[in-house]
Amino acid sequence: MGMLTTVLRNMLHPARTRAPADMPVAPATFRGALTHDASLCTACGTCAFVCAPKAITFEEDPGKSVSWLFYLGRCSFCGLCLQNCPTQAIGNTAMVPATMNSTTGDGLRLESVIALKRCPRCGRAHIPFPQSLMADSGSAARPEESYCPDCRQWATSDRLRRAFLADDGVHPRREGAPP
Amino acid sequence: MSELWRYLLAIAVWPGLLVAAPLGWVEVWFVRKLVARLQGRRGPPFFQPFFDFMKLLGKEMVIPVGASRAAFLAMPLISLASVTAALAIVPLPGNPIPSLPGDVILLLYLLEMPVLCEVLAGYVSGSIYGQVAAMREAILSLAYNLPFLVAIIAMAQHVGSFQMRALQGAAFSPITVIAGITFLLALPARLKTNPFSIANAEHEVVGDALVEYSGPALGFFKLSHAIELVLLTQLFAVIFVPPTAWALLTNVVYLAIGFALLAGITLLATTTGRLRLTQAFRFYWVWGGLASAATLAATLVW
Numbered sequence A: 001m002g003m004l005t006t007v008l009r010n011m012l013h014p015a016r017t018r019a020p021a022d023m024p025v026a027p028a029t030f031r032g033a034l035t036h037d038a039s040l041c042t043a044c045g046t047c048a049f050v051c052a053p054k055a056i057t058f059e060e061d062p063g064k065s066v067s068w069l070f071y072l073g074r075c076s077f078c079g080l081c082l083q084n085c086p087t088q089a090i091g092n093t094a095m096v097p098a099t100m101n102s103t104t105g106d107g108l109r110l111e112s113v114i115a116l117k118r119c120p121r122c123g124r125a126h127i128p129f130p131q132s133l134m135a136d137s138g139s140a141a142r143p144e145e146s147y148c149p150d151c152r153q154w155a156t157s158d159r160l161r162r163a164f165l166a167d168d169g170v171h172p173r174r175e176g177a178p179p
Numbered sequence B: 001m002s003e004l005w006r007y008l009l010a011i012a013v014w015p016g017l018l019v020a021a022p023l024g025w026v027e028v029w030f031v032r033k034l035v036a037r038l039q040g041r042r043g044p045p046f047f048q049p050f051f052d053f054m055k056l057l058g059k060e061m062v063i064p065v066g067a068s069r070a071a072f073l074a075m076p077l078i079s080l081a082s083v084t085a086a087l088a089i090v091p092l093p094g095n096p097i098p099s100l101p102g103d104v105i106l107l108l109y110l111l112e113m114p115v116l117c118e119v120l121a122g123y124v125s126g127s128i129y130g131q132v133a134a135m136r137e138a139i140l141s142l143a144y145n146l147p148f149l150v151a152i153i154a155m156a157q158h159v160g161s162f163q164m165r166a167l168q169g170a171a172f173s174p175i176t177v178i179a180g181i182t183f184l185l186a187l188p189a190r191l192k193t194n195p196f197s198i199a200n201a202e203h204e205v206v207g208d209a210l211v212e213y214s215g216p217a218l219g220f221f222k223l224s225h226a227i228e229l230v231l232l233t234q235l236f237a238v239i240f241v242p243p244t245a246w247a248l249l250t251n252v253v254y255l256a257i258g259f260a261l262l263a264g265i266t267l268l269a270t271t272t273g274r275l276r277l278t279q280a281f282r283f284y285w286v287w288g289g290l291a292s293a294a295t296l297a298a299t300l301v302w
C-alpha cells in the first residue's frame, strides 16, 4: 500500500529528472568545455604537453594551417591548459559550446584552425605572432611584425648591429642569417 | 480475393506486421512512459521504441565464438514470424483470414514459440548468463503456462469448439470471468514484468537470455516482444470480452482494454519487487493451480 501511494504521488507530481534544455545554473567558477582563440594561439604545444589525459592534439596541414583539436570526452576539466597557455588563447565555458553541439560532429570535439601566413621576407609559411602580444614585445608597427620567427630574430639582431656599427657598406651581412 | 492473398494480407498488414509493429512500439512506449512517471521520471519520447529498433538495425552484429551461426540468427526470425502468424489468426474485426477449425490449438502452439526461441537463444549463445536466464525462463514457463493454458482451454470447453471465432462469440457467463482472472494471473509472468521479471533480472544475470544478442538480431527480438504485447492483450480482449455490433467500435474497445491491461500490469510491476524463482514457481502452482481448478470446475457447473 505504501508503494502504491508513493507511485501514485509520483504520477501526480512533475518529473524529478531534468531535460537537456532545463539544466541548473552553473556557478561562475565552473570549469566546463574549453574555448580556443585561434588568433592568439602560437601552436607552442604547451597545452598538449600539460594535459594529462591527452585531450588536446594538433594536426598540421603543411604550408597551410595547424589545427588545435580538443576532445571533450577525454578532458578532466583540470584547467591546467588554460593556466599554462602563454597567450591566454584557451578559455572556459560553463557548458558545451555551440560549435561542439553541431550536428556534423559527435558534439564532443572542437577544432580551431590557425591559418599559416607567408613571411614577406623569406616566404616561409609560419604561424603569425599574435597582434596583442606584438604590442608588448615592442616590435609592433615595425616591418618585422609579420616576419617568420627566424626573420624576426634576424631583424632584431640586425637592428642591434646597426645601432653599434655605422652602416658603411663595408660590413656584409652576418654569416648564417636568413636570406 | 484468393485464399493466399487473404493470408498474406493478414500476416503482412492487418492484424499482422504493418499494423502490429507500430502498435507494439506504441504499447512499449506506453509501458515505459508509465513506469517512468510512476517512478517520478520523465520517460522516453513517443518515438523512442521505433528509434531503438532503427538504431539496432544499423548496428554491428556480433556472433559469439562457438555459437552456431545459423541457429543464433534463426531464433529472432522464428520468434518474430510466430508472433506475427499468431496475431494473424486472432479474429480481430477486419481480419481477412477465415476461421479455421482448431485454430486455438495452432494459436497456443504459436504462442509458445517466442518463449521457446528465447530459451534456445540463451543456450545457443553459449553465455553463462544467457544460459542461466534461459533456464529461469524455461522453469517459469512451466509454472505460468498452467493457468494460461487452462484459461483458454476452459473457454474452448465452454463453447465446445476449438475455433477462435466460436470463443470470441461466446456468451458472457461466470466462466468468462473466472477464466479471465486465471488468464490475468498468468499474464505478468508471460510478459516477464515484476514481480516475475526473473528471467530478465538485470541485477542478477546481467540481462535476459539475449545478453549476447546485438544489432539487427536483437532488434528483431525486441520487435517480436513488442508484437507479443499486442498479441497477448488483444487475445485477452478477443476471448474474454464480448464484441460489439460494430467492427470499428469493437477494435477500439479491444485496444482500450489492451492499454488498460498494460497499465494494470505496469502498476503491479512498479509497486512490487522481484520474487525468487522458487517463490514464483510456488505461487503459480498453488494459486495458479487453484484458479485453474476453479476454472475447470466452473466449466462443469455452467
Ligand code: SF4
Pocket (backbone or CB within 6 Å): A040, A041, A042, A043, A044, A045, A046, A047, A048, A084, A085, A086, A087, A088, A089, A090
Ligand atoms: S593554446 Fe596556448 S598553450 Fe596551446 S598551443 Fe596555443 S598558445 Fe600554446
Ligand code: SF4
Pocket (backbone or CB within 6 Å): A047, A050, A051, A052, A053, A054, A055, A056, A074, A075, A076, A077, A078, A079, A080, A081, A082
Ligand atoms: S582542462 Fe585539463 S584535461 Fe582538459 S584539456 Fe585542459 S589540461 Fe587537458
